[in-house]
Amino acid sequence: MKPKILLIGGGGHCHSVIDVIELEDKYEIEGIIDIKENIGKKVLGYEVIGCDDDLEALFKSYKNAVITVGQLKSNMLRVKLFTTLKNIGFNLPIIVSPLAYVSKHAFVDEATVVMHHALINANAKVGKNCIINTKVLIEHDAIVEDNCHISTASVINGGVVVKENTFFGSNATSKQYIEIDGFIKAGSLVK
Amino acid sequence: MKPKILLIGGGGHCHSVIDVIELEDKYEIEGIIDIKENIGKKVLGYEVIGCDDDLEALFKSYKNAVITVGQLKSNMLRVKLFTTLKNIGFNLPIIVSPLAYVSKHAFVDEATVVMHHALINANAKVGKNCIINTKVLIEHDAIVEDNCHISTASVINGGVVVKENTFFGSNATSKQYIEIDGFIKAGSLVK
Amino acid sequence: MKPKILLIGGGGHCHSVIDVIELEDKYEIEGIIDIKENIGKKVLGYEVIGCDDDLEALFKSYKNAVITVGQLKSNMLRVKLFTTLKNIGFNLPIIVSPLAYVSKHAFVDEATVVMHHALINANAKVGKNCIINTKVLIEHDAIVEDNCHISTASVINGGVVVKENTFFGSNATSKQYIEIDGFIKAGSLVK
Numbered sequence: 001m002k003p004k005i006l007l008i009g010g011g012g013h014c015h016s017v018i019d020v021i022e023l024e025d026k027y028e029i030e031g032i033i034d035i036k037e038n039i040g041k042k043v044l045g046y047e048v049i050g051c052d053d054d055l056e057a058l059f060k061s062y063k064n065a066v067i068t069v070g071q072l073k074s075n076m077l078r079v080k081l082f083t084t085l086k087n088i089g090f091n092l093p094i095i096v097s098p099l100a101y102v103s104k105h106a107f108v109d110e111a112t113v114v115m116h117h118a119l120i121n122a123n124a125k126v127g128k129n130c131i132i133n134t135k136v137l138i139e140h141d142a143i144v145e146d147n148c149h150i151s152t153a154s155v156i157n158g159g160v161v162v163k164e165n166t167f168f169g170s171n172a173t174s175k176q177y178i179e180i181d182g183f184i185k186a187g188s189l190v191k
Numbered sequence: 192m193k194p195k196i197l198l199i200g201g202g203g204h205c206h207s208v209i210d211v212i213e214l215e216d217k218y219e220i221e222g223i224i225d226i227k228e229n230i231g232k233k234v235l236g237y238e239v240i241g242c243d244d245d246l247e248a249l250f251k252s253y254k255n256a257v258i259t260v261g262q263l264k265s266n267m268l269r270v271k272l273f274t275t276l277k278n279i280g281f282n283l284p285i286i287v288s289p290l291a292y293v294s295k296h297a298f299v300d301e302a303t304v305v306m307h308h309a310l311i312n313a314n315a316k317v318g319k320n321c322i323i324n325t326k327v328l329i330e331h332d333a334i335v336e337d338n339c340h341i342s343t344a345s346v347i348n349g350g351v352v353v354k355e356n357t358f359f360g361s362n363a364t365s366k367q368y369i370e371i372d373g374f375i376k377a378g379s380l381v382k
Numbered sequence: 383m384k385p386k387i388l389l390i391g392g393g394g395h396c397h398s399v400i401d402v403i404e405l406e407d408k409y410e411i412e413g414i415i416d417i418k419e420n421i422g423k424k425v426l427g428y429e430v431i432g433c434d435d436d437l438e439a440l441f442k443s444y445k446n447a448v449i450t451v452g453q454l455k456s457n458m459l460r461v462k463l464f465t466t467l468k469n470i471g472f473n474l475p476i477i478v479s480p481l482a483y484v485s486k487h488a489f490v491d492e493a494t495v496v497m498h499h500a501l502i503n504a505n506a507k508v509g510k511n512c513i514i515n516t517k518v519l520i521e522h523d524a525i526v527e528d529n530c531h532i533s534t535a536s537v538i539n540g541g542v543v544v545k546e547n548t549f550f551g552s553n554a555t556s557k558q559y560i561e562i563d564g565f566i567k568a569g570s571l572v573k
Contacts, residue, residue: 012349012367015331019294019313044296044313072367099292099310101481101498103401105426116292117310117328119481119499121516122401122426134310135328135346137499137517137535140397153328153346153364155517155535155553158394171346171364171380173535173553173569176394176454186348187364187380189553189569203540203558206522210485210504235487235504263558290483290501307483308501308519325503326519326537344519344537344555362537362555362571378555378571 002028005093006062008055008081009069010034010043016134017068018044020097020115027093030062052081056088065090067111071131071149073183075165079147082111082129092129100132108132109146127164139176151186193219196284197253199246199272200260201225201234207325208259209235211288211306218284221253247279256281258302262322262340264374266356270338273302273320283320291323299323300337318355330367342377384410387475388444390437390463391451392416392425398516399450400426402479402497409475412444438470447472449493453513453531455565457547461529464493464511474511482514490514491528509546521558533568 005027007014014032021027031049034041038048050058067081085092092111096102100114105122108114111129118136120126126138127146135153138144142156145164152170156162159177168174169186180190196218198205205223212218222240225232229239241249258272276283283302287293291305296313299305302320309327311317317329318337326344329335333347336355343361347353350368359365360377371381387409389396396414403409413431416423420430432440449463467474474493478484482496487504490496493511500518502508508520509528517535520526524538527546534552538544541559550556551568562572 012332015296015313016349019296019331022295104404105397105401116312117308117499119516121498122397134312134330135326135517139516139534140401141394152330152348153344153535157534157552158398170348170366171362171553175552175568185380186366189567203523206487206504207540210487210522213486307503308499325501325521326517343521343539344535361539361557362553376571377557 002026003064004028004030004062005064005066006030006033006049006058006090007043007046007068008033008065008085009067010038010041010048011068011070013070013131014068015044016115017066017095017113018046020095020113021066023098023116024095025098027064032068033058052084055084055090059088059090063089063091065092066095066113067092067129071167073167075147075149075167078129079165082147106138133170156180193217194255195219195221195253196255196257197221197224197240197249197281198234198237198259199224199256199276200258201229201232201239202259202261204261204322205259206235207306208257208286208304209237211286211304212257214289214307215286216289218255223259224249243275246275246281250279250281254280254282256283257286257304258283258320262358264358266338266340266358269320270356273338297329324361347371384408385446386410386412386444387446387448388412388415388431388440388472389425389428389450390415390447390467391449392420392423392430393450393452395452395513396450397426398497399448399477399495400428402477402495403448405480405498406477407480409446409477414450415440415447434466437466437472441470441472445471445473446475448474448477448495449511453549455549457529457531457549460511461547464529488520515552538562 010032036051095113097116099116100118103122106124109128115134120138121140126144131149139158141159144162163181201223227242287305288307290307291309294313297315300319306325311329312331317335322340330349332350335353354372392414418433477495479498481498482500485504491510497516503522508526513531521540523541526544539558545563
């Protein structure tokens, strides 16, 4: 029997993560945690079974959780949830799509999700609580620090360091061996 | 024995579609329909066996067809062919590369081709007679209406609505949850 | 037993190529050739066993080599190494990631590496000593001449001709059926 997992956040990013978890086939999705008003509603067939206030009680039955709220303008909610869930005692496993590729020479830390068609190349390191979104490329020797969202189809080239809390926009590109920090617009080139 | 299929249009896009059909291994390519001057010529080993005027006669022997003319400045020819083929009675199946990924939570309508390395994510919907070209990303909850060409390596982000007849250029990027309509240049960012 | 291969150049690009060779599982990496100062050091676990001056002596034991120096501003070193290695008599095999896709209707010439998630589509031709880097798309009917670096996640569209010695920057995009020559900046659109 697969271990059960709770999904924290029931919006659009949650849809993508459900698809990854189903395909990975490693955890059974027990339900979604969202705002109180949504309890009882369904997200791609999974029920919203509680809100943030219920997390301590739910921990008695379920030990695994994944943060499925997105990160666009701010990652504050994701960071707060990470602390809350860790304090309660939840295990926040790495979720990796079987359609992604993570080099055996790379390292990915807890609570990070690696979405479909993403690629983390040799000698790269990705920190905690990051979204490595669909079709992202993290090239050789790059470092992505904690709490970053590397958005869809963007390219972190070789040796780049992405500082913590960075949002790197969809289809943006970085030059090699530079440092990146803050909010990077979709489609931009960072030199 | 695999069902036979006719390819309507023998240009560059046809080369890519042949590659997808061969790899999908679901249909046997019977031949190509192109302009009268090209009858007897070969396209990647498949013979041009007729022109548009022959479609009614060919329908007696072949029931499946895929539109393999491309769409750059206009989709008029693709739309016209779709109507013609449907009126004759042809079955216009969805063609999906085995190297693409279509979420089981996504929907793709008839006569649409999903090329190599394309990805259609959870809860997305793609209409009829579209080209979802090589390496395209259609993210969660996006809607692509009928007769669109989503060009190579472009990114339709979460919740976007692409109105019918849109050309979305190669490696272009859309912001999330916006509406897109008309002709979008290659490499551009649509906000 | 797998044939042995030498890697010429121990920098960042070498890390990516090691990952590809390990996954391809066709050659056993015997060691790295780098500058004299690095002899004895390790690159992802493989020892630097010599420098350029040792190549003739090493050829007595090893017949296969792959050029693993990168190409950013100039490809001069890669071109010089290609000539040196060929003159000595080395076999410079094509290296293709099992995560890449090369159409059976495409052609790739010697000493070229095709990295993870790259795609070379139907009727395309790639010359000698090229880097087709991670997540690159070479579309149908395109021609990439000798000694080019098609950088990460970039898009060479249908029917394009990339002249020899071209550097095509990361995530850059070309229009269809044009000629490309020289140094193309990352993220740019070539019309």
